[in-house]
Amino acid sequence: MIDRRKLLRSGGAATLGALAITAVSSGSDLATAASRHRELYGDPASTPDAESLWPPDLTHRERCNLETFDELDFVVYSGQQWDRLGESHAQNIRVHWPDGHYTDGLEQHIADLAAQFVWAPDSHIDEHPLRVAKGELTAVTGVVRGTFSRPMPNGKGGFIQPTGKKFSLNMATVGLWNRQGVMDEEFLFMDNQALAQQIGLA
Template sequence: MINRRNMLRGGGAAALGALAITAVTSGTNLATAATHHPELLGDPASTPETESLWPAHLTHTERRHLQVFDELDFAVYSNQQWDRLGESHAQNIRVHWPDGHYTDGIERHIADLKSQFVWAPDTRITEHPIRIAKENLTSVTGVMQGTFSRPMPDGKGGFIQPTGKKFSINMATVGLWNKRGVMEEEFLFWDNQTFYQQIGLA
């Protein structure tokens, strides 16, 4: 059993924790707290190239999981190299999405990922501000960026016309890895309200 308290040890996690405490005690949100306390942690989505240092004292397996995840976001996802998704994802992977639904299987996940690039072909993740690994569990934050530059399918046979607006949102991915070194379950988190506001749909 993983001791989740131990997962929070390390510089990036400590900074995030301090920032969260500051936000709670002052009655503000994380972005506002970061503005008033820049020594803690800025807003990665609005601060380009905020790449973090790697955690200390990782086991070989923990480091490997984080390296595979970096390659997943920076190369496979950002460059749409879908034939390589099996390097990080199990064939029967379950993926949990921010709106609460989940999907099963790598082919379904690839189809969902492809759909993001239909309306924002420049979508990319190029930085991981925080990386945490403990045994078979990883938690990584990223910054997802792109431009709503092409028509977006509305799910009803029609399209939402592009607004031309750029987006840059903070996200987090929690992965559960199996003994073969790939994720068998993945949890994706980001703020959909902020996302829709940035692309002009809210």
């Protein structure tokens, strides 16, 4: 049997694929659901209204975790309702970022999320094209969109002037949930190079 926690911590491009394979082999049957309900689609970030897929046969706990995640992205993140982040994240949440570093604690995670809105105040997520849930694990893909319309802090006391360019990026989040219905650990996957290219910085 696959040690899912060890697999997630090791990172790498195969993580989500292995998680999906685990889900299918253990009964989630995501592949069957995909072929039954729709044809395969291309790049969700390039599709204005990507179809949103819910796997069948979810337990009550699995559905609640996915519904909480929808609320997190569509309402809390997109509306910058940071006082509500505790509805989906534990106070001691560990968040793993695409560049390999991680942070601990809800307060730091709020600061990191809010930093994006400094330079892209219209950032939002309103699509979750794929969802997988199995026990305490969820894997959700999304599309984050926005515009580089305000000066971006460069980390050296200065600013990068806005280009006015829009971005539309595929992302994925893998969450480890506890019995209180919040995530203890979150793994974020996004192509930072693609973001830099889209907003004119690469």
